[in-house]
Amino acid sequence: MNAATRGPVLVVGTGLLGTSVGLRLTALGVDVRLQDPSRTAVALARDVGAGRPTAPDDDEPALVVVAAPPDVTADAVAAQLGAHPHAVVTDVASVKGHVLAQLEAAGADLSRYVGSHPMAGRERSGPSAAVPDLFLGRPWVIAPSPVTTFDAQLAVRELAVDLGSVPVVMAADAHDAAVAAVSHVPQVVASLVAARLVALSDDALGLAGQGLRDVTRIAASDPGLWTSILAANSAAVAPVLAALRDDLDGVLAALAVADEATGPESVRTGTLLSIADLVARGNDGVARIPGKHGGAQRQYAEVTVLVPDEPGELAHLLQDVGDVGVNLEDLRIEHAAGRPVGLAAISVLPSSVEHLEAELSERGWRVVR
Numbered sequence: 001m002n003a004a005t006r007g008p009v010l011v012v013g014t015g016l017l018g019t020s021v022g023l024r025l026t027a028l029g030v031d032v033r034l035q036d037p038s039r040t041a042v043a044l045a046r047d048v049g050a051g052r053p054t055a056p057d058d059d060e061p062a063l064v065v066v067a068a069p070p071d072v073t074a075d076a077v078a079a080q081l082g083a084h085p086h087a088v089v090t091d092v093a094s095v096k097g098h099v100l101a102q103l104e105a106a107g108a109d110l111s112r113y114v115g116s117h118p119m120a121g122r123e124r125s126g127p128s129a130a131v132p133d134l135f136l137g138r139p140w141v142i143a144p145s146p147v148t149t150f151d152a153q154l155a156v157r158e159l160a161v162d163l164g165s166v167p168v169v170m171a172a173d174a175h176d177a178a179v180a181a182v183s184h185v186p187q188v189v190a191s192l193v194a195a196r197l198v199a200l201s202d203d204a205l206g207l208a209g210q211g212l213r214d215v216t217r218i219a220a221s222d223p224g225l226w227t228s229i230l231a232a233n234s235a236a237v238a239p240v241l242a243a244l245r246d247d248l249d250g251v252l253a254a255l256a257v258a259d260e261a262t263g264p265e266s267v268r269t270g271t272l273l274s275i276a277d278l279v280a281r282g283n284d285g286v287a288r289i290p291g292k293h294g295g296a297q298r299q300y301a302e303v304t305v306l307v308p309d310e311p312g313e314l315a316h317l318l319q320d321v322g323d324v325g326v327n328l329e330d331l332r333i334e335h336a337a338g339r340p341v342g343l344a345a346i347s348v349l350p351s352s353v354e355h356l357e358a359e360l361s362e363r364g365w366r367v368v369r
Contacts (some may be wrong), residue, residue, distance in 0.1 A: 003028035004158035010035060010054065010061035010084070012076055014045035016122060017092050018067030019130035022050030024163050027132055033058060044127040060084055063155055066091040069225060070232035074102035081108050088152045090114045090159070094179060095232040096143040096172035103145075110145035114156040115172055117141040117179070118165055125222045133164065140165035143172040173236075180236035187218055187226055188241065194219035210334040251278060300329050300347040303356050306366040307333075309340045317344060317365065324359040326352045343368065 007030040011018045014036040022032045022045060032051030036042045042053050064080045064087050066073060073093040080089045089112055093099055096115040103110060120138040122129055140160035144153050160167045170178070194216040197205065230237055257271045307313050314333075321328055330347035348356055357367045 003030050003162045005030055005162045006062045006155070006158075007031040008033055008059065008061045009051075009159075010064045010080070010087070011045075011051060011067060012036070012064060012080060013067035014038075014041045014050065014127050015067060016125050016127070016129050016134075017118065017120075018065065019045040019048065019050045019127040020120075020132065020134040021065055021067065021092070021159075021163065023048065023130055023132035024135070026051055028162060030162075033061065041127055045130070048127060048130060050127065050130065061087050063087060063159065064089040065159070066093075068093065069228040070095045070098060071228045074099045074106070077113060078103060078106050078108045081112060085109075088112050088114065088155045090116045090156045092116060092118055093232075094183070094229050095176055096141075097176045097236075098232040100143070100145060100172045110147050111149050112152050113145055114148055114152050115143035115145070115175075116156050116160070117143070117175065118160070118163070119183075120165075125225065135160075136164035138165050139168045141175050142167055142169045143175050144169070145172075176233050176236045180233055180240050184230060184233055184237050185240045185244065187221060188230070188237075189244070190216050190219040191221075191226075210332070247278065251275065298329075299350065301350040301353045302332075303346045303348060303353055303360070304368040305344045305346065305360060306368060307342045307344045309342055314342075314344065317360075320360060320363050320365070321346060321356065324356060326356045326359075 009025055009030055010033045011022045012035045014034050022034060025032050026049055033054045034042050034045050034051045035054050046052055061084055064084060066076045066080060068076045070093045073091050077089055077091050094117055096117060100115055118135050118138055118140045120135045142156055157167045254271045254274050305317060307317055326348055328346055332345040334343040361367050
């Protein structure tokens, strides 16, 4: 397989993102060099196959990928622009405006700088968590400076495509406002909800269902990294959190009235309607999230099947779904508390539900209706 990315490529920062970049490029035959303040991190990245450590006699890189936390990204980018005066330098930090402003203030050569941000990650961090397909099918935001050359922007676009991503060009400030709403604030909310679980009894936590797991999944993220991200993007995150706080204050006020045994019936009715309106606006928001393959969301129906918690059972179920000619649109697994079974919620087109339920029942599966 040929890569459009021209090497050598220097990856500065061998955490999850940097090592994943190196793994994929190395697999494509690109010469990748690795650099990190931690010699252990570089050694781990080397050992998993992401490239080799830099050496004093290395020739100049054509492309430098800075994969550092947002609070030190600008300094790292400026250092690389100065150390390699002919290289294109990009970074993969999740905040772009903050980095660009610092580089402008430092008088860095922005003609060779291209801010970028792959919308990919995992709850785990470090080079041992890296995978070559981390970016596959994910948007990769390209946020050039006002003076970035066409060739520099093209080099980063080719990098994104080689890594399997879908390039999306955005201005740095527009990117930061977007990720504040779709990534950074959800992280804060998930962490706040998860923090409420610390004081719960084991009996209470035993009642947890898939909804709680869905809401709190990203709360397992790295505290240090997210402190850096939120601090760097505070200007975009704060207004969204403030609006969320106002909505929450409205819910608290409504609940205070709704819980009162006395008072005009019209007041309690209006209160309940305001709560219903909030939930309905949430429905509207969910409906705007892009659906399968990035298009508009379609309405799917779910067929729920009881699956024994044994090796190969889920694969057996999915094989049967394919054998009866039904396309699986999405799949969600719920765990039955205290029982060695799971519930597989299979999303299909509504017209396929009756046929699929009948065929699966015929094959011995227990369909939950």
